[in-house]
Amino acid sequence: MKASLLTRRRAPGRLDWTDIVSYAYLALGVVMMFGPVLWLALSSFKTPAALIEFPPSFLPAAQRVVTVEGYAQPLELYRVRQPDGSVKEMAQIRRVGLQAQMVDPAAPAAAPVRVPIEAREPLREIAFAWSNYTEPLKAFSFGRFFANSLFVTVVATLITLLINSMAAYALSIYEFRGKTAALTMVIGTLMIPITIILAPVYLVVSAIGLNNSLWAVILPGAATPTGVFLLRQYMLTLPRDLIEAARMDHASEWRIYARIVMPLAAPALAVLAIFSIMWRWNEFLWPLAVLTRSEVYTLQIGLNAFQGELQTQWHYLLAMTVMTLLPVALVFVFLQRFITTGIANTGMK
Amino acid sequence: MSSTQAPTQAAPKPAREGLGGRVVAAALGLFDAPMAWLQRALGLGAMPYAFLAPNVLFFGVFVFLPIAINLVYAVTGGVNIYPSQRPFVGADHFRALGDCASFLDPATCREDHFWRGVRNTLVFTFFQMIAMVGSALVTALVLNRRIVARGFFRAVFFFPVLLSPVVVALIWKWILQRDGLLNAALVAAGGEKILFLVEPTWAMAWAIFVSVWAHMGFYTLILLAGLQAIPADIYEAAEMDGTPPTRVFWRLTLPLLWPNLVVVLVLVLIRGVQTFDEVFVLTGGGPGTATLMVVQYIYETAFANPVQNFGLAGAASILLGALLFALTMLQLALARGKSKEARA
Numbered sequence: 001m002k003a004s005l006l007t008r009r010r011a012p013g014r015l016d017w018t019d020i021v022s023y024a025y026l027a028l029g030v031v032m033m034f035g036p037v038l039w040l041a042l043s044s045f046k047t048p049a050a051l052i053e054f055p056p057s058f059l060p061a062a063q064r065v066v067t068v069e070g071y072a073q074p075l076e077l078y079r080v081r082q083p084d085g086s087v088k089e090m091a092q093i094r095r096v097g098l099q100a101q102m103v104d105p106a107a108p109a110a111a112p113v114r115v116p117i118e119a120r121e122p123l124r125e126i127a128f129a130w131s132n133y134t135e136p137l138k139a140f141s142f143g144r145f146f147a148n149s150l151f152v153t154v155v156a157t158l159i160t161l162l163i164n165s166m167a168a169y170a171l172s173i174y175e176f177r178g179k180t181a182a183l184t185m186v187i188g189t190l191m192i193p194i195t196i197i198l199a200p201v202y203l204v205v206s207a208i209g210l211n212n213s214l215w216a217v218i219l220p221g222a223a224t225p226t227g228v229f230l231l232r233q234y235m236l237t238l239p240r241d242l243i244e245a246a247r248m249d250h251a252s253e254w255r256i257y258a259r260i261v262m263p264l265a266a267p268a269l270a271v272l273a274i275f276s277i278m279w280r281w282n283e284f285l286w287p288l289a290v291l292t293r294s295e296v297y298t299l300q301i302g303l304n305a306f307q308g309e310l311q312t313q314w315h316y317l318l319a320m321t322v323m324t325l326l327p328v329a330l331v332f333v334f335l336q337r338f339i340t341t342g343i344a345n346t347g348m349k
Numbered sequence: 350m351s352s353t354q355a356p357t358q359a360a361p362k363p364a365r366e367g368l369g370g371r372v373v374a375a376a377l378g379l380f381d382a383p384m385a386w387l388q389r390a391l392g393l394g395a396m397p398y399a400f401l402a403p404n405v406l407f408f409g410v411f412v413f414l415p416i417a418i419n420l421v422y423a424v425t426g427g428v429n430i431y432p433s434q435r436p437f438v439g440a441d442h443f444r445a446l447g448d449c450a451s452f453l454d455p456a457t458c459r460e461d462h463f464w465r466g467v468r469n470t471l472v473f474t475f476f477q478m479i480a481m482v483g484s485a486l487v488t489a490l491v492l493n494r495r496i497v498a499r500g501f502f503r504a505v506f507f508f509p510v511l512l513s514p515v516v517v518a519l520i521w522k523w524i525l526q527r528d529g530l531l532n533a534a535l536v537a538a539g540g541e542k543i544l545f546l547v548e549p550t551w552a553m554a555w556a557i558f559v560s561v562w563a564h565m566g567f568y569t570l571i572l573l574a575g576l577q578a579i580p581a582d583i584y585e586a587a588e589m590d591g592t593p594p595t596r597v598f599w600r601l602t603l604p605l606l607w608p609n610l611v612v613v614l615v616l617v618l619i620r621g622v623q624t625f626d627e628v629f630v631l632t633g634g635g636p637g638t639a640t641l642m643v644v645q646y647i648y649e650t651a652f653a654n655p656v657q658n659f660g661l662a663g664a665a666s667i668l669l670g671a672l673l674f675a676l677t678m679l680q681l682a683l684a685r686g687k688s689k690e691a692r693a
Binding site for chain 1: 370373374377378380381384385388393394396397398400401403404405407408410411412414415416417418419422430431432487488491494496500502503504505506507508509511512513514515516519520521522523524528529530532533536537562566567570571623625626630644647648651652659662663666667669670673674677
C-alpha cells in the first residue's frame with residue numbers, strides 16, 4: 001500500500017490514509033498559494049504605524065482614540081490595571097519614560113494620574129486604512145499607469161487578433177508558393193524571445209520615432225507566432241465546403257475570411273485573446289527597456305519604479321500592488337475554466 | 350449559416366450573435382471594399398500573400414531585422430546605436446566575454462558580471478528545474494486522484510501563474526523582509542530573525558522558491574492533462590492482476606507520462622535560462638551579484654549602465670540565443686518523437 005498515493009486507484013467510498021495525505025497536501029497548497037496574496041491584501045489596509053509593528057498583527061488594526069474635553073488632539077485609549085486590581089479604560093496624555101500620564105475620559109476634569117507603562121495595554125479595533133488606496137491615486141500618477149496598461153492591453157490584443165488570424169487564414173485555407181517558407185518562418189520566430197534582441201528592437205523603434213510612446217510597447221510583440229499557430233491549427237479543422245460554397249456565390253476572399261471563417265474560429269480567437277491579455281498586462285522587460293519617461297509607464301513599470309523609490313512607504317506600495325493584481329484576479333474568477341483548458345490544449349502560456 | 354439549420358448539423362455554429370460579434374463584423378466589413386478591389390486587381394492567386402503581409406511585415410521589422418542588427422552590433426564597437434556609425438571590431442566582444450583567467454572563478458574574468466550571471470543562471474535553473482518538476486508532478490498526481498472539488502484545487506495551484514512578475518516579487522518581498530511575516534513566525538517559534546534577501550545563499554534560495562511558486566501551476570496543468578490522457582482500463586487491468594501500486598506507478602504511470610514530463614523539463618529549462626523579471630524585482634540581482642542572471646547582465650549592459658554597450662550586450666545575447674536555439678531544437682525533436690510514439 002506504500003505508494004498508492006502515487007496512483008489514481010482507490011476503493012470507492014472508503015477514506016484511507018493516502019486520501020488523508022492528499023487532502024493535507026491540498027490544504028497546504030491552499031495556504032501556500034492563497035496565503036501570501038491574502039497577507040498582501042490584509043497588509044495593504046494597515047496604517048504605516050501598524051505596518052512597522054513587530055510581530056505584525058493579522059488583521060489591520062489601529063489603536064482606538066478618543067477626544068477628551070480640554071485636550072486638542074485625540075488621545076490614545078488604553079486598558080489600565082488599577083492599583084486595586086480592577087481594570088479601567090483611560091486615555092493617555094503623554095508618556096514620560098516608564099510612566100504615562102493618563103486621564104479618565106469619563107471624568108476629564110479630574111487630575112491626570114501617573115501609570116507605569118507596563119500596567120497599560122493598548123485598546124485596538126479593526127480599522128481599514130482606505131487612504132492607502134485613495135492617496136496614491138492623487139499623489140502619484142497611478143491612474144495614468146492604469147490607463148496606459150489598459151490601452152496597451154486592449155489595442156495590442158486587437159492588432160494581434162487581426163493580423164494573426166489573417167496569417168492563419170492564409171496558411172490554413174490556401175496552397176501557394178512559399179507556404180512552407182512562411183510556416184518555417186513562424187516556427188523560427190517562436191524561438192526568438194525579445195530577451196535576445198532587446199537593443200536592436202530598441203533601435204528599430206527609435207528609428208520609426210516611437211521612442212517613449214505606448215506604440216513602442218504595442219507593436220513589436222503584435223505578430224505572435226503562438227497566435228498564428230493556435231489559430232491555424234483550429235482553422236484547419238473547419239469544413240472546406242463552406243468556403244467553396246461561398247466562392248461559388250462570388251463572395252470575395254476577404255468576405256469569406258471575415259464573415260465565415262472568423263465567426264467559426266471564435267473559440268480559438270477567445271483563447272488567443274485571453275493569452276494576449278495576460279501577456280500584455282504582465283509584460284515587464286521590454287517596457288522596462290523602452291519606456292523611460294514616467295508619463296508612459298505601464299502599471300508594471302510604475303510599480304517597479306515605486307518599489308525603488310518608496311521602500312519606506314510600504315503602505316502605498318502594497319495598496320498599489322493589490323490594485324494591479326485585482327483585474328487579473330477578476331479575469332481569473334470568471335474565465336478560469338477557459339484559461340486552464342486553453343493552456344492544457346496548447347501547452348503554451 | 351441561417352438559424353433555420355437543423356440542430357443536428359455537424360458544422361460548428363458560428364458565434365456571430367451578440368454585440369461583440371456584430372462589432373467585429375462591422376469593423377472587418379470596413380476592409381470589404383479595398384480587399385475586394387485588391388482581389389480584382391491582382392487575382393485570387395495573390396490573396397494568400399495579401400493575408401500574410403501584415404504579419405510578415407511585423408515579423409520582418411521587429412524580429413528578423415533586429416536579429417541582423419544584433420549580428421552587426423556584436424562585431425562593432427563604440428557607443429553609437431546606428432550600425433553604420435560603429436567601427437568594426439571583429440570578435441573583440443566575444444573575446445572580452447571569454448577573457449577569463451579561470452572559468453571557475455568569475456572574479457578573474459574581464460566581464461565578471463557576465464560570468465557571475467552565467468553561474469547564477471546555471472545554479473538557478475538546475476535547482477529550479479528539480480523543484481519545479483518535482484512539485485508539479487506531485488501536485489498533478491494528487492489532483493488526478495478522485496478528490497472532491499478538484500476544479501477548485503486546480504484553480505488554487507494555477508492562480509499565481511496569472512500574476513505579473515512584479516506583483517509576485519512584491520508579495521514575497523513583503524513576506525521576506527526583516528520584520529515580515531516569516532521572521533515573525535521564526536521569532537514566535539523561538540528562532541532568530543534571518544535577513545532572507547540580504548544573505549546571498551538565502552536570496553538565491555528564495556528567488557528559486559518564488560519562481561517555482563509563481564509558475565508551478567502551469568506545469569501542473571500540462572502534467573495533469575497527460576495523466577488524464579492515460580486510459581483508465583490500463584489501471585483496471587493492473588488492478589485485476591493484483592499489481593502493487595508502487596509497481597503501477599513505476600511501470601505504468603511514469604512511462605506513459607514520460608513524454609509530457611520531458612516536454613515540461615525542457616520548457617522549464619528554456620524559461621529558466623531566460624529568468625529575469627521576478628528575480629530582478631525581488632532582489633535586484635543582489636545582494637551584490639548573488640542573484641544576477643544573464644538576462645539582467647544583457648539588459649544592464651545595453652540600457653541601464655551609464656555607457657550603453659550594445660556591442661557587448663549583442664554578443665552576450667547571441668550566445669544566449671544559441672543556447673536557446675539548441676534547447677528548442679531538443680524540445681522539437683522530443684515533441685516529434687512523442688507524436689511518432691503516439692502514432693505507433
